[in-house]
Amino acid sequence: MESRLPKEKVREQQKKKLHNFFLQSQSSQIIENICQNLFKNPSFVRSSTIGVTMSMSEEFPTTSIIHEARKLGKQIVIPRTLPRFQMEFVETFPDSILKKTKFGVLEPVEGNIVDKNNIELLIVPGLAFSKDGYRLGYGAGFYDRFLTGFSGKTISLATPVQIFDEPVWQLGIHDVKIQKIIYLK
DSSP, X not given: XXXXXXXXXXXXXXXXXXXXXXXXXXXXXXXXXHHHHHHHSHHHHHOSEXXXXXXXXXXXXXXXXXXXXXXXXXXXXXXXXXXXXXXXXEEEOTTOOEEEOTTSOEEESSOOEEOGGGOOEEEOOOSEEETTSOEEOOSSOHHHHXXXXXXXXXXXXXXXXXEESSOOBOOOTTOOOOSEEEOOO
């Protein structure tokens, strides 16, 4: 087996690749095509409660996903971070108040907490993904902790610069695989 790079090195590389990707004129069309594939996915179609993060700049944009899900009458839950790298998902509405955290992420200020067992689909963010479901996150482990014992479906959306045939980063014992990665082939 070939040696894999330290996660932090791959994170640095991926942040640069994503920055350059979003500067390209065709990036918005690629994002739109990936979103359209998500909207046709049976897990998205069947799920009535969907967990999704509020994306920051140079992350896969989630605004159109949230808009489409709400248009279809789906319940949207957004993560809120807690101490010790834990998180909970809070039901949100178009008029929900969101506050920027010290990490720059928008989180709901208030709202009903939705039990993880009631989230049917979780759209999991990341910096890099392997075709067989491994994910390289941002380094704090929030999603890997949350996904432990999660019974719903998981999907990640990957731009062309985020998808790898196999992980080039070191895998950890706490890494949780994503069930479906949607990307353009």
